[in-house]
Amino acid sequence: MNKSVSCFVFLLVLIMCVAFSGVSQGIELNPIKERIEETIKLGESNPGKKIFETDLVKAAIFGNWPDYGGGLIKTKLVNLAVMAAMTRKARKNLKEEDAHAMMGSDILTISYRGGEDVFKIKLSQNGRLIEPVKMARPNTDRKGAKDHIVFYSVSFPYSKLDLEEKTTILILKDFGDEKHVVDFSRIK
Numbered sequence: 001m002n003k004s005v006s007c008f009v010f011l012l013v014l015i016m017c018v019a020f021s022g023v024s025q026g027i028e029l030n031p032i033k034e035r036i037e038e039t040i041k042l043g044e045s046n047p048g049k050k051i052f053e054t055d056l057v058k059a060a061i062f063g064n065w066p067d068y069g070g071g072l073i074k075t076k077l078v079n080l081a082v083m084a085a086m087t088r089k090a091r092k093n094l095k096e097e098d099a100h101a102m103m104g105s106d107i108l109t110i111s112y113r114g115g116e117d118v119f120k121i122k123l124s125q126n127g128r129l130i131e132p133v134k135m136a137r138p139n140t141d142r143k144g145a146k147d148h149i150v151f152y153s154v155s156f157p158y159s160k161l162d163l164e165e166k167t168t169i170l171i172l173k174d175f176g177d178e179k180h181v182v183d184f185s186r187i188k
Contacts, residue, residue, distance in 0.1 A: 026164035026185045027075045027108070036103065039077050040094055043084025051085035060187045062169060062180040071112035071169065071180070076103055077188045107133065107155040110169065114150060117174040121154045123161070124168040130160050 028035065043051055051057050052066060060078045063070030074082070080102050084094045112121060118137075123130040132154040161167075164185040171178035 026187070027158075028077055028188050029158060029163070031077055031103065035077070036080065036099060039080045040084045040099060043081040043086075043094070044088045046081075047085050048089035051082055054081070056081055056188055062182050063178075066113065068113055068115075069178070071110055073182065073187055074109040074111060075187055076105060079105075079109065106159070107157055108161060110154050110156070112152045112154070112171060114152065114171060114178075115173070116150050118150070118152055118171060119174065120170075120172040121152060122170045122172065123156060124170060125162050125165050129170075130156055132156055 031039070039056070042054060042056060046054055049066065052061065057072075057078055060073040060075065061070065062073070065072050072078070072082075080094075080099060083098065083102065087094045110121065112118070121132060121135060134153075134155040136153040162184070166181060166183050166185075169180040169182060171180070
């Protein structure tokens with residue numbers, strides 16, 4: 001009896017420590033200043049495509065990203081890290097106002113690289129389909145675009161998403177749809 005009471009107390013204390021420690025699971029909508037600064041430093045210290053090898057960004061990748069048939073879930077922090085890395089690769093620094101603008105976003109963006117036959121990208125959570133508020137298709141009319149991988153960008157309001165749930169990303173194509181299951185609770 002004593003052993004079960006002490007296990008219960010230990011478990012209760014552990015739950016309280018996690019709950020009050022400020023450790024969050026899932027996508028962070030309001031990251032603290034220190035977290036934002038850490039993320040910028042992470043991007044700057046991993047310029048260019050090296051950022052895709054970091055734990056923060058790796059958790060937001062699905063499929064074969066950055067190649068054909070893959071995507072990137074651009075949360076506020078993931079987008080910030082990637083932008084800081086790409087800006088550093090260009091031998092510049094991310095501007096503070098750009099970082100603040102990213103933190104003020106109320107949408108989750110998903111970037112996907114695939115063929116021209118993609119006509120819609122949706123999310124599914126707990127049997128509920130979530131339509132994008134915006135889907136940007138690439139302009140394949142410009143010179144040289146046919147030789148490159150087509151790049152799509154879709155946006156979903158955070159307010160319609162459960163940020164700690166497993167989510168299916170549905171890539172709807174003319175021939176053969178794709179499904180990618182991601183766990184939002186593992187992405188920051």
